[in-house]
Amino acid sequence: GAVVSQHPSRVICKSGTSVKIECRSLDFQATTMFWYRQFPKQSLMLMATSNEGSKATYEQGVEKDKFLINHASLTLSTLTVTSAHPEDSSFYICSAGQKYEQYFGPGTRLTVT
Amino acid sequence: EDKVVQSPLSLVVHEGDTVTLNCSYEVTNFRSLLWYKQEKKAPTFLFMLTSSGIEKKSGRLSSILDKKELFSILNITATQTGDSAVYLCAGGPVGGGADGLTFGKGTHLIIQP
Numbered sequence: 001g002a003v004v005s006q007h008p009s010r011v012i013c014k015s016g017t018s019v020k021i022e023c024r025s026l027d028f029q030a031t032t033m034f035w036y037r038q039f040p041k042q043s044l045m046l047m048a049t050s051n052e053g054s055k056a057t058y059e060q061g062v063e064k065d066k067f068l069i070n071h072a073s074l075t076l077s078t079l080t081v082t083s084a085h086p087e088d089s090s091f092y093i094c095s096a097g098q099k100y101e102q103y104f105g106p107g108t109r110l111t112v113t
Numbered sequence: 114e115d116k117v118v119q120s121p122l123s124l125v126v127h128e129g130d131t132v133t134l135n136c137s138y139e140v141t142n143f144r145s146l147l148w149y150k151q152e153k154k155a156p157t158f159l160f161m162l163t164s165s166g167i168e169k170k171s172g173r174l175s176s177i178l179d180k181k182e183l184f185s186i187l188n189i190t191a192t193q194t195g196d197s198a199v200y201l202c203a204g205g206p207v208g209g210g211a212d213g214l215t216f217g218k219g220t221h222l223i224i225q226p
Binding site: 034042046049103104105107 | 201
């Protein structure tokens, strides 16, 4: 089946620094990938749709200048959390679609101290 | 604004019991309803439903969609402790692979031995 990987799986950073999270589709090409955020005991919230070769589409309320998304190839999308603050601490999950299914990466736990 | 509401939010039953999880949705240009199981990390795909009244089954799990009432249920029969997880319901505008999903908050299911 389709496999999506994320790196790193866990990251701790200091407030004010930037963190980059990678999402890769390992055995298929994904023109579209999605980034979700999940706070403790909350559901997944779609942050943005990452489009290969073009700008990402952000959901309402998500700051595009803070959460930079780059989809440079058909197998890689990156999410950079810029000037991270403690309230950005969350579980970030990417997914990629293939046919009628959406495959999720294992997620990245970000902790901002 | 798209909305997916799941109930109950949490449920504790004994092994062997049958459970029914509920999901109602209001999704613009709705085309598909998806169920996921989330344990420790990223969600794993269970079902995608696009047609009303047609039950999908996988082992002890089954699900059905009512597009008139904007409702879906997930049934689990003869529950086992391994079924303990958060079950997420999500609505999508088109196919599960083509668009970002709107998730409900999930039902936290605990199966006691």
